[in-house]
Amino acid sequence: MNWYETVFELIDMRSFSNLWFWIALAVLWSSTSHWVLGVPWDMVTRARKAERTGADAQSVIDLHDMVRINTNRILYISRESGLLASGFVCFILTVSIMLGFFYRIEFAQAVSLLAVPMSLVALLSYRSARKIHLRALQGEALYRQMHRHRLVTQVIGMISIFVTAMWGMLQNMMLGVLGG
Helix, strand or coil: CCHHHHHHHHCCCCHHHCHHHHHHHHHHHHHHHHEECCEEHHHHHHHHHHHHHCCCHHHHHHHHHHHHHHHHHHHHHHHHHHHHHHHHHHHHHHHHHHHHHHCCCHHHHHHHHHHHHHHHHHHHHHHHHHHHHHHCCCHHHHHHHHHHHHHHHHHHHHHHHHHHHHHHHHHHHHHHHHCC
């Protein structure tokens, strides 16, 4: 076996039998549930604890500033290029779904199984940012909204990982049966 075969075996385009795909899936959902609206979750818990105990007022201020900056950024992007971005994302999702599930291209299936749930998380982020901005959430109300956003993101992630794992196992079993 030469180096060329070794390299292409390492970066195999058959996604569901490739360890790198599963590592990427785990990292994607782990980081997505850790960063809530662009704010690290440990910052939210530290600020919530500080507000209850009255210990570290700076962490509360930092959290509110970070949430304000990120929600304004999300809302600005959606206001300035939301329609164009939505059209582009819908086009890419449609192409990847069609290539993956109609034309049976495994790489496109893998991309679809990553991108579709992430687009739901993007919509959820927009909705949460808009709610935080319109209601000017502060303190406990803000922490509850951030927690709710994280919880729904984790549920989407669990469903996504389950569906991806089931589909990946089915593809690997079918490939084994067909001898491909």
